[in-house]
Amino acid sequence: MRLVKLDQCPAGVKLGKSIYNENGAVLLAQGTYLTNSLIERLKQFHIFTIHIEDELSEGIEIVESIPEELRIEAQNVITEGLNAIIELNTNSSNFQGMMKSGRAVRSMQKVFRDLLNSLNENQTALNLLATTKVYENYVYTHSLNVSIYACQLAIENGLPIPKIEEIGLAAMLHDLGKLHIPREIINKPGKLTDEEYALIKTHCEIGFDLVKQVHEIPIPVSHGALQHHERIDGAGYPRGLKGEEIHKYARIISVADVFDAVTSTRSYRQALLPHQGIEVLFGGYETQFEGKQVQLFKECIAIYPPGLTVKLNDGRTAIVTKYNFNAVGRPEIRIIKDEENQDIQPYEINLGDPKHLILEIVEADALLNV
Structure with missing residues (x-):
């Protein structure tokens, strides 16, 4: 497949x-x-x-980190939950609204536990990159992806389950404030003006003010969501916190947030390839992001998952057959077209083999609409 x-x-x-x-x-x-x-x-x-x-991909197994049915359920729960909290804010004295938002948060907590169980049962690297998506609203889809990435990263940190669950909820809520920003600004295809960027930056505090109204949301969750744009060197926002002043949850979520953001196509730019997304994280190693989190994230993500069609720097086309844990970003592949883009008898090579180090994946077009 x-x-x-x-x-x-x-x-x-x-x-x-x-x-x-x-x-x-x-x-x-x-x-x-x-x-x-x-x-x-x-x-x-x-x-x-x-x-x-087809015959070209015969024998290639695609392992889902998250079953499609669970992913759809989680997407719907997050969408309903974020909307319920937004709705509550329009009339904070509305008792029914408070009850509805409380139920929504409990549903988000439940579905996250299901996601966590699925990831704990998964014996391969986390693969979200080759998931067919049918959702149009970026905020909701991004919130789900970040919660899954952050969950896996929290597992790699060896955190206890109650803290992992809080991180997952914080990740689901981290961009809540963006639902208060006009969509034409969120989806603007060109460069933002200084005023528009300043408005975008308010989403952290807007979200924080919203979640504080929901009694079912623990305080650490609120701070994890509030601080996801803080940076280790103090150059982030909204408070310019540094190093360990930044909540542990936010240090984890920020890595997941940036990776999903840069590897997703947006109205104003094309997606980066997965290995380029990892390079962005390492470019901020111990300046923007906690180095430990960047390293752990690199080790647990299937950058080029099995079943993905890729193109090499010498022009050949291949299908990824197996993730390579010993050389992240250099999987085992099945060559299906030569340098002239002509069909050939397929054969397999391991990009992690030293004799193939000159080769590099330069294109994976099926990821660019993610």
Whole structure:
């Protein structure tokens, strides 16, 4: 099985994984042979990548870190939860609103425990990069991704489960304040003005003020969300905290937040490739981010997951067959096209082998709509 861009997918291919809508209903079942009309229908649902089964990817196993059904449930719970808290803020004396937001937070805590259990059962590196996404609102999708990344990083830190659960909730809530920022500014394709950037920066404190109204949210969770843009050298915001002045939760969430942000396509820029996202984190090693968190994150993320089609710097095309724990960013691959983009008899190489160090992955187009 492999992940491909939908607009490069010809009619007649076999769907390798079922595709669901935001409500968890199956749009198209695994095993369906795609027609041109089905491909066009999927595009209408803003689906850009799909998993297919073909001879080139035979034997390649794609392991889901988070089952698709659970991911959809978590996405819906986060969406409903953030909206309930926003709704409460419009009338803080509304008893029904307080009850609704409390129930929403408890639902978020429950679904996070399910995510945590799934990650604890996962024996491979965390793979979110090759997940087909059908969600249009960046804030909600980003909040889920960051909570999963932060959860895995908290596990790597050896933290006890109650603290991991608090980190997960803080990550789910970290961008709540952005729902109060006009969407035309959040999604502005060009450079922000100084005034617009100053408004964006208020989202941390706006979110903090919102979550303080919900009694079910512990104080450490509020501070973890508030401080996710603080930086080790004091150059962050909103308070310019330094080093260990920054809450432990925020030091973890900030790494997950930046990685997901830079590896996701936004209205104003194209996504970075995963190894470039890791380079961004290392560029801020012990200045923007706690070095320990950057190192642990690198070790637990499947930068190029199995099933992903990639292009090498010599022009050859390959499919990732196996994650390489000994050389992060240099997986085992199956070459399927030569330097002239011609189909060939597939063969496999390990990019972690010293004799292949001159080779580098320079393109993974199926990730660029993530």
